Amino acid sequence: MSELSPPTGTGPLAKREARLAWGLLLPTLTAVALVILLPLIAIFWISFKPVELADLRAPEVVLREDIRGDDDAVGDEAVIRYRLRNSSQDQPIAGVTFADTLPLGLNVQEVDPRCILDDRALRCDLGDWDPGTRETITLPVIIEQAYLDGGLRPQDSPASTTGTSSNVLTNATFTLDNFKRLFSGDEFFEVLWVTLFYTVFGTIGALVVGLFAALLLNKSFRGQGILRGLYLFPYVAPVIAVAFAWLILFDPFSGSANALLVQMGVTPQAINFFGERPLALIMVTIFEIWRYFPLSFLFILARMQSIDSDMYEAADMDGASPFQQFWYLSVPQLLGILSVLFLLRFIWTFNKFDDIFLLTGGNAGTRTLTVNVYEQAFAVSNIGAGAAVAVVIFACLLTFSVFFLKYISQEEGL
Amino acid sequence: MRALRFNAVTSPLLGALWMVVLSTTIAVIMSFATGAAFRPHLLFALFWGGIIGWTIGHRLGDFWGEVMGTIALAILIVMGFGPLSIGTETGWFPSAFAAIALSTAFTYSVHVILDDLPHGALNRHEFERAVIRFLTGFGYIFFSAIVLIPFYVMVMTSFKNQAELMQNPLDFSIDLSKGAALFRSYDELFTQFNFGTYLFNSFFISVLTVIITLAFAIPGAYAVARLRFQGRALFSRSILLIYMVPMIVLALPIYIAFSTTGLRNTFSGIVMIYPVTTIPVALYMLQGYFRGLPAEVEEAGLMDGLSRLAVIWKITLPLSLPALASVSLYVFMIAWNEFLLAFMLLDDPSKFTLTRGIASLNSSEIPRQHLMAGSVIATVPIMALFLGLERFMTKGLTAGSVKG
Numbered sequence: 001m002s003e004l005s006p007p008t009g010t011g012p013l014a015k016r017e018a019r020l021a022w023g024l025l026l027p028t029l030t031a032v033a034l035v036i037l038l039p040l041i042a043i044f045w046i047s048f049k050p051v052e053l054a055d056l057r058a059p060e061v062v063l064r065e066d067i068r069g070d071d072d073a074v075g076d077e078a079v080i081r082y083r084l085r086n087s088s089q090d091q092p093i094a095g096v097t098f099a100d101t102l103p104l105g106l107n108v109q110e111v112d113p114r115c116i117l118d119d120r121a122l123r124c125d126l127g128d129w130d131p132g133t134r135e136t137i138t139l140p141v142i143i144e145q146a147y148l149d150g151g152l153r154p155q156d157s158p159a160s161t162t163g164t165s166s167n168v169l170t171n172a173t174f175t176l177d178n179f180k181r182l183f184s185g186d187e188f189f190e191v192l193w194v195t196l197f198y199t200v201f202g203t204i205g206a207l208v209v210g211l212f213a214a215l216l217l218n219k220s221f222r223g224q225g226i227l228r229g230l231y232l233f234p235y236v237a238p239v240i241a242v243a244f245a246w247l248i249l250f251d252p253f254s255g256s257a258n259a260l261l262v263q264m265g266v267t268p269q270a271i272n273f274f275g276e277r278p279l280a281l282i283m284v285t286i287f288e289i290w291r292y293f294p295l296s297f298l299f300i301l302a303r304m305q306s307i308d309s310d311m312y313e314a315a316d317m318d319g320a321s322p323f324q325q326f327w328y329l330s331v332p333q334l335l336g337i338l339s340v341l342f343l344l345r346f347i348w349t350f351n352k353f354d355d356i357f358l359l360t361g362g363n364a365g366t367r368t369l370t371v372n373v374y375e376q377a378f379a380v381s382n383i384g385a386g387a388a389v390a391v392v393i394f395a396c397l398l399t400f401s402v403f404f405l406k407y408i409s410q411e412e413g414l
Numbered sequence: 415m416r417a418l419r420f421n422a423v424t425s426p427l428l429g430a431l432w433m434v435v436l437s438t439t440i441a442v443i444m445s446f447a448t449g450a451a452f453r454p455h456l457l458f459a460l461f462w463g464g465i466i467g468w469t470i471g472h473r474l475g476d477f478w479g480e481v482m483g484t485i486a487l488a489i490l491i492v493m494g495f496g497p498l499s500i501g502t503e504t505g506w507f508p509s510a511f512a513a514i515a516l517s518t519a520f521t522y523s524v525h526v527i528l529d530d531l532p533h534g535a536l537n538r539h540e541f542e543r544a545v546i547r548f549l550t551g552f553g554y555i556f557f558s559a560i561v562l563i564p565f566y567v568m569v570m571t572s573f574k575n576q577a578e579l580m581q582n583p584l585d586f587s588i589d590l591s592k593g594a595a596l597f598r599s600y601d602e603l604f605t606q607f608n609f610g611t612y613l614f615n616s617f618f619i620s621v622l623t624v625i626i627t628l629a630f631a632i633p634g635a636y637a638v639a640r641l642r643f644q645g646r647a648l649f650s651r652s653i654l655l656i657y658m659v660p661m662i663v664l665a666l667p668i669y670i671a672f673s674t675t676g677l678r679n680t681f682s683g684i685v686m687i688y689p690v691t692t693i694p695v696a697l698y699m700l701q702g703y704f705r706g707l708p709a710e711v712e713e714a715g716l717m718d719g720l721s722r723l724a725v726i727w728k729i730t731l732p733l734s735l736p737a738l739a740s741v742s743l744y745v746f747m748i749a750w751n752e753f754l755l756a757f758m759l760l761d762d763p764s765k766f767t768l769t770r771g772i773a774s775l776n777s778s779e780i781p782r783q784h785l786m787a788g789s790v791i792a793t794v795p796i797m798a799l800f801l802g803l804e805r806f807m808t809k810g811l812t813a814g815s816v817k818g
Binding site: 021 | 565666
């Protein structure tokens with residue numbers, strides 16, 4: 001007896017559908033590959049290279065061309081001068097050449113031995129250049145009538161230059177120095193500790209505060225919509241605006257928060273909230289909680305409102321008190337969303353850059369890994385070192401993602 | 415806990431704590447509104463709060479009794495024995511106003527919190543109900559304060575000038591007699607600091623980002639949600655992963671690539687980058703929505719001889735207008751608020767976006783009311799949009815994104 005089973009393999013219809021699907025996905029895949037995968041590969045590449053900010057400009061041959069002497073009348077003697085230099089002080093350029101076309105009506109008297117003049121086409125081969133080389137090539141000429149008629153001056157025709165230089169970004173120099181330097185100092189472990197503190201407390205804080213806000217608004221009354229909108233403000237406003245508002249509010253010299261605390265007698269003198277260890281780290285963590293509690297609030301509220309209310313009525317009948325109902329009915333139902341929110345927020349807080357960068361710039365013991373990328377690359381101008389930190393961040397991210405994917409499958413629909 | 419569950423303990427305790435909360439609140443409000451010296455007096459607050467809590471919890475007075483108590487409390491405050499101490503230089507009107515506001519608010523709210531407590535021992539239910547009412551009141555005050563104060567300071571600072579700010583950082587009262595001069599920093603931002611251009615740039619870039627993002631995300635999301643092909647599950651997972659790659663990791667190579675190709679300082683560079691950061695979000699939100707649409711409608715369309723693309727265009731898209739609205743709003747918000755890439759990639763002041771423009775105001779030479787006015791200019795449009803379309807926005811946020 002033959003077994004009945006659904007047909008296996010792909011029929012023509014399924015193949016057509018798959019083709020259409022890939023067709024629809026192609027633009028997205030291309031864009032993502034170009035702007036996300038390519039940079040990701042690039043950052044690994046750069047992290048093994050001794051790149052400085054200044055290396056981004058490849059050395060090039062800079063050329064200035066002018067004519068000296070009189071060129072107003074037939075028979076005047078003049079000199080065409082080409083001044084060339086290597087734009088880099090520390091990198092050589094190989095095989096420097098330049099080519100130019102002379103205007104009509106110039107009788108060239110003498111050609112530099114490195115150059116060939118073929119009719120009006122000038123070509124010079126200047127060989128290999130050391131860093132910082134300067135050269136001047138002169139071409140004495142006598143003016144003829146055609147030059148005056150043509151009205152073209154030598155500098156009107158742009159001269160072209162060639163020359164190859166080894167670019168540190170593309171050559172085969174690789175080194176582990178960036179990573180060695182990164183892991184050798186104590187600084188790295190402080191940065192790591194700060195990042196973990198910020199991430200763990202920022203995440204838990206935002207979840208707990210969000211849970212309270214959700215409990216507060218989990219009943220319908222007039223103005224509930226307005227309050228919900230209001231509580232989302234910190235998340236919706238541009239980070240740059242709220243970060244500066246906090247800076248001004250907590251300014252040590254003329255901030256309102258300090259004035260208020262002094263007036264209430266909480267503190268005898270002004271506190272430098274964003275400038276002192278360890279207060280600055282606590283403040284940026286509080287800022288993180290303040291800015292992202294709306295998100296957890298929104299998600300938790302959405303989940304709360306989907307819990308069946310019959311359950312609470314039954315519990316009421318059985319004499320469960322409000323706190324018991326919260327603990328034994330609500331919390332178990334919310335655990336799923338809370339764990340997913342925790343993982344997501346954990347990853348995003350770990351990756352957060354703008355907030356700390358704007359509030360403290362990484363000073364006063366608030367330098368996290370992401371701020372360190374910026375510091376190394378732009379403040380210290382060592383792009384390679386910045387890339388090495390970025391690679392470390394990416395490695396952490398991959399580890400978190402494994403956890404995340406394990407849990408997200410249980411909580412689909414987020 | 416059990417020891418607390420007697421009306422004689424619960425009501426004075428909650429009353430005392432509530433008085434501390436309320437007197438602090440009123441002191442902060444009055445300080446921020448007038449700049450005068452208001453501070454809560456902790457001992458008196460506990461004492462009077464406890465006494466009033468006890469009397470109301472035991473319903474010792476009728477309505478008129480409570481009115482008399484309220485008046486007495488206000489008089490105590492003005493005389494300096496109340497839960498709120500008022501600086502001697504404060505004028506009579508703010509003093510009286512604070513005293514009446516605190517005493518009325520307190521009597522009323524304590525009445526609400528404690529009114530139905532029975533005499534003697536309380537059961538767990540009754541006790542927790544009172545505690546929850548207390549916590550709810552505290553919650554409203556707490557959350558409103560933490561949300562409103564930074565924005566209040568932002569707006570009010572933008573109306574002041576440097577001298578006024580240094581003189582009394584607490585005084586946010588507005589001198590209406592100045593008239594249009596109040597808006598001086600806004601005026602200067604638009605006339606001298608090019609904020610009109612920045613506003614336009616931000617708007618232009620954000621709208622373009624929304625359009626490009628949707629153009630990429632709609633077909634992609636449809637394919638992931640509806641069509642069967644190998645690697646579908648893997649693909650929808652990868653979207654989430656990509657969505658978690660930190661921008662700062664990508665920013666370095668992008669900076670290098672843009673520097674060498676001359677795309678730095680151009681709109682085209684920015685408009686190339688922004689959508690890619692938002693496509694994964696949009697894709698994820700949209701595919702969730704598409705999946706929720708009834709497949710039967712589309713199948714009917716296919717049966718009637720429409721091609722897949724025609725089905726998407728004529729059936730799926732019109733059905734998903736609300737989702738498209740919320741995705742657009744969310745993408746607009748991300749693009750409008752974006753700071754890092756604009757900061758790294760734009761150096762030319764004529765090409766600044768608003769966030770980049772505000773960052774350039776952060777220098778010691780530019781007075782800070784300008785910085786705050788700039789912040790207000792960047793915040794108001796997105797808030798207006800958000801409040802006007804709040805329903806879409808919250809739906810969009812919960813529909814599949816917790817990016818921040």
